[in-house]
Amino acid sequence: MAQVTASAERVVNAPADRVRAAVADYETTRPTILTEHYSDYAVRSGGQGAGTTVHWKLSATQKRVRDVLAEVTQPAPDQLVERDMNSSMVTTWTVTPAGDAASTVTITTRWNGAGGIGGFFERAFAPKGLKRIYDGVLANLDAAVRG
Secondary structure (H helix, E strand, C coil): CCEEEEEEEEEECCCHHHHHHHHHECCCHHHHHCCCCEEEEEEEECCECCCCEEEEEEECCCCCEEEEEEEEEEEECCEEEEEECCCCCEEEEEEEECCCCCEEEEEEEEEECCCHHHHHHHHHHHHHHHHHHHHHHHHHHHHHHHC
C-alpha cells in the first residue's frame, strides 16, 4: 500500500486570525463552505477547533463515498488536523499570513491507498478529484470570510 496525497491551496482575502477562526468553526462556518460533495454533516462533540468530533460523507464520485468520523487536533497555532477514525485518512488545514489582509490556506489529505491495479488508479486519479473538491471549498471559504 502506497500513501496517496491530495492538496489544494488558495490565497484568501482576509487576515489569518479571521481565516483560522472560520476554519476551526465546525458548527457554523464549516457546513456553509462545504460543496455538494459532502452530505450528512454533523458535529458530534465540541464544535470549535481541537477536541471537536465531526461526521460527514464525502462523495468523490457516485460510486466512491467515504464515511468520515474525524477527530480534530491542533498541533500548531496555524494548523488543524482531522484524523478519520474510520480509515487512515488525515487532513491538515494550514493557514499562514500572506500580508496584512490575506492568508494562504492549504488543505492536504493523506491516506494509505489500495494495492494492485485499483491502487494504481487511485494514486493517479483520486488526488486530482479531491483537489477539485477542495478548490470549491476554498473558494467558499474565501467568500465566507469576506462577507
